[in-house]
Amino acid sequence: DAQTTSVSPTSTHSPDHPDTNADRRRFNATGERVLRCTLCNQRLEDTHFVQCPSVPAHKFCFPCxxxxxxxxxxxxxxxxxxxxxxxxxxxxxxWAFMQSEIATILGEEYEEFKRQREAAGLGAPGATAQQTQQNTQ
Structure with a gap:
């Protein structure tokens, strides 16, 4: 299914669904739309947030x-x-994060994250999701 890989969760280009996004979008004093993190309600920066490809209202700041x-x-x-x-x-x-997305979000902390996973006997994060998505194409 080609749709399973067509959306990147770190993309800011989500469909604009007024009903589902209404609670995540606020207007500031100048009438500009402001996106807010689903978890902490902080204002989201232009391109630095995670968009769940499955649920349009799920938007998250990088710290969350x-x-x-x-x-x-x-x-x-x-x-x-x-x-x-x-x-x-x-x-x-x-939907699950792919390894490259995890690396982007964690930045300098990614190597420590990989060591923790290896110590727990786990492979690369997202490998199962990537294989499943590739197999469904």
């Missing part, structure tokens, strides 16, 4: 995304920072 990834460190796959296993469009498989 980083914390979520660290908390899920010992899981086989790392899912949406909301804590939900949000299913991909036209699939029962939940």
């Amino acid at each position: 995304s980083r914390n979520s990834i660290k908390k899920q460190c010992t899981g086989q796959d790392l899912y949406c920072p909301s804590g939900e296993k949000c299913p991909l469009v036209s699939s029962v498989m939940p």
Whole structure:
């Protein structure tokens, strides 16, 4: 299914669904739309936030995304920072971060994250999700 890989969770180009995004978008004093993190409600910067490809209202700042990834460190796959296993469009498989996305979000902390996973007997994060997505194309 080509749709499972067509959306990057770090993309800021999500469909504008007024009903589902209304609670995440606020207008500031100048009438400009302001995106807010689903978890901490902080204002999201232009391109530095994570968009869940499954749920348009799930938008997360990098600090909340980083914390979520660290908390899920010992899981086989790392899912949406909301804590939900949000299913991909036209699939029962939940969306999970890919290794490159995790590396981008964690930045300098990525090497330590990999060591923790290796110590727990786990491979590269996102490998299962990447293989599943490739197999469904």
